[in-house]
Amino acid sequence: xxxxIDSLEQGPHGVVVGVVALVVIAAQVVVSLKAxxxxxxxxxxxxxHVLAGASILALPVSAGIAVHAARGLIVYGLSxxxxxxxxxxxxxxxxxxxxxxxxxxxxxxxxxxxxxxxGLWRSYGAERGPARRALVLxxxxxxxxxxxxxxxxxxxxxxxxAFAGMAGVEPALKPRLLERQLADGRIELEQLARASRWTxxxxxxxxxxxxxxxxxxxxxxxxxxxxxxRGAVSLAALALAAVLFLAARPMRAExxxxxxxxxxxxxxxxxxxxxxxxxxxxxxxxxxVVQVWADKLALDLQPQDDLDAMKSILQTLRVNYGLLHPEGxxxxxxxxxxxxxxxxxxxxxxxxxxxxVEYTSPAFVFAREENLDRPTFGRLRRVHVxxxxxKLIDExxxxxxxxPKGGEEGTLVRLADFRDYGAxxxxxxxxxxxxxxxxxxxxx
Amino acid sequence: xxxxxxxxxxxVSCGVLALALGEFFLQWVLYTETFLxxxxxxx
Numbered sequence: 001x002x003x004x005i006d007s008l009e010q011g012p013h014g015v016v017v018g019v020v021a022l023v024v025i026a027a028q029v030v031v032s033l034k035a036x037x038x039x040x041x042x043x044x045x046x047x048x049h050v051l052a053g054a055s056i057l058a059l060p061v062s063a064g065i066a067v068h069a070a071r072g073l074i075v076y077g078l079s080x081x082x083x084x085x086x087x088x089x090x091x092x093x094x095x096x097x098x099x100x101x102x103x104x105x106x107x108x109x110x111x112x113x114x115x116x117x118x119g120l121w122r123s124y125g126a127e128r129g130p131a132r133r134a135l136v137l138x139x140x141x142x143x144x145x146x147x148x149x150x151x152x153x154x155x156x157x158x159x160x161x162a163f164a165g166m167a168g169v170e171p172a173l174k175p176r177l178l179e180r181q182l183a184d185g186r187i188e189l190e191q192l193a194r195a196s197r198w199t200x201x202x203x204x205x206x207x208x209x210x211x212x213x214x215x216x217x218x219x220x221x222x223x224x225x226x227x228x229x230r231g232a233v234s235l236a237a238l239a240l241a242a243v244l245f246l247a248a249r250p251m252r253a254e255x256x257x258x259x260x261x262x263x264x265x266x267x268x269x270x271x272x273x274x275x276x277x278x279x280x281x282x283x284x285x286x287x288x289v290v291q292v293w294a295d296k297l298a299l300d301l302q303p304q305d306d307l308d309a310m311k312s313i314l315q316t317l318r319v320n321y322g323l324l325h326p327e328g329x330x331x332x333x334x335x336x337x338x339x340x341x342x343x344x345x346x347x348x349x350x351x352x353x354x355x356x357v358e359y360t361s362p363a364f365v366f367a368r369e370e371n372l373d374r375p376t377f378g379r380l381r382r383v384h385v386x387x388x389x390x391k392l393i394d395e396x397x398x399x400x401x402x403x404p405k406g407g408e409e410g411t412l413v414r415l416a417d418f419r420d421y422g423a424x425x426x427x428x429x430x431x432x433x434x435x436x437x438x439x440x441x442x443x444x
Numbered sequence: 445x446x447x448x449x450x451x452x453x454x455x456v457s458c459g460v461l462a463l464a465l466g467e468f469f470l471q472w473v474l475y476t477e478t479f480l481x482x483x484x485x486x487x
Contacts (some may be wrong), residue, residue: 144466182481204462234454382485
């Protein structure tokens with residue numbers, strides 16, 4: 001029980017949904033007990049059952065509002081939240097809110113409907129006649145939902161288990177695990193939904209046959225009253241079915257359209273300057289991001305007046321890295337996002353500055369925007385980012401190590417052999433894709 | 445005839461409503477997957 005309350009508290013309005021469920025179930029218990037006592041006269045008895053049945057609607061309505069709010073949090077977290085900790089908090093709350101409320105709704109609605117039905121049957125199911133036949137029809141149709149309810153329960157609990165099981169897993173593997181769980185879970189849910197659909201269709205056909213062959217057993221006046229009542233209920237049922245069908249359409253369109261694979265590894269939200277259109281074989285690593293245009297420069301999104309200003313901040317970041325990672329040495333990594341047309345001279349000046357402050361294991365980063373058009377989300381944008389790692393050496397490293405590659409492994413590439421960044425990047429990506437390490441010689 | 449007809453219409457209408465309700469609920473649950481996929485897609 002404690003775990004259930006904890007799980008509801010994780011999402012928006014979860015506690016409200018829990019309280020509503022308790023009140024609704026308590027109301028069903030009271031009404032069922034009263035029906036059992038047979039002390040309530042008509043038409044108060046009928047009113048009591050109608051109110052009890054109507055109160056069950058509070059369950060899907062409150063759960064629907066809570067899940068809608070949770071989905072709103074996910075959209076806010078992905079599109080508007082800027083502070084990383086706020087983003088993580090709202091995304092976690094949004095995801096928990098959805099997957100905890102759904103099984104809670106399924107279980108409580110099943111309990112509430114069963115209790116309601118027990119009271120109804122006690123009041124109106126004892127004698128043969130149109131009321132009992134209607135109750136049999138509604139009861140059988142309710143049973144037809146069981147496979148779908150089981151599917152929703154299994155789908156959400158498998159997802160909750162998958163999230164719980166990811167606690168110790170390497171971050172890079174988590175998206176793949178979640179994608180696999182979603183794919184597997186969907187197959188089972190759709191199978192059970194199909195079973196539910198066929199059960200409901202079968203029950204409807206069986207009841208239809210019975211309805212056509214049953215002889216009339218009421219007097220003419222009662223029969224006329226029942227026919228009018230059935231007509232009104234039928235019209236209301238068809239109208240509600242049409243509303244539900246139309247309301248499900250946008251969700252169906254969104255659910256039916258496949259998604260591209262999940263983003264991988266570290267996230268980079270910028271694709272400026274426009275890097276060469278290359279797919280680097282390496283993943284981007286969390287490190288200072290240097291953006292290089294032909295005429296300007298930025299470090300971690302902050303514009304830099306000149307190379308000396310950038311070097312000064314990089315030195316500070318290097319010291320900070322040492323404080324944050326006292327157990328290991330400096331990783332020497334910087335992520336270099338460089339415009340395709342940047343000249344070799346400009347490139348040399350920037351790379352030499354990076355090398356001077358000991359960021360000698362940088363990565364050339366290739367970032368490009370991807371757009372995705374979705375039926376309900378509209379246009380979504382993400383930055384696809386890959387990298388090619390290399391070692392930076394210069395003539396002094398080569399002299400000190402008495403090795404043209406400055407003591408580094410792999411293939412030696414000379415910056416002087418390239419006229420711009422595009423040509424150099426293509427060469428380095430080709431070498432890294434073949435598995436070779438690359439040492440880039442900056443010369444003097 | 446009228447009793448049979450009204451019974452038959454009621455049964456079919458309730459069956460159609462049950463199917464529409466099931467379909468709506470299925471799509472509503474699957475929409476959760478869509479939001480998780482949106483999360484996986486990234487920003």
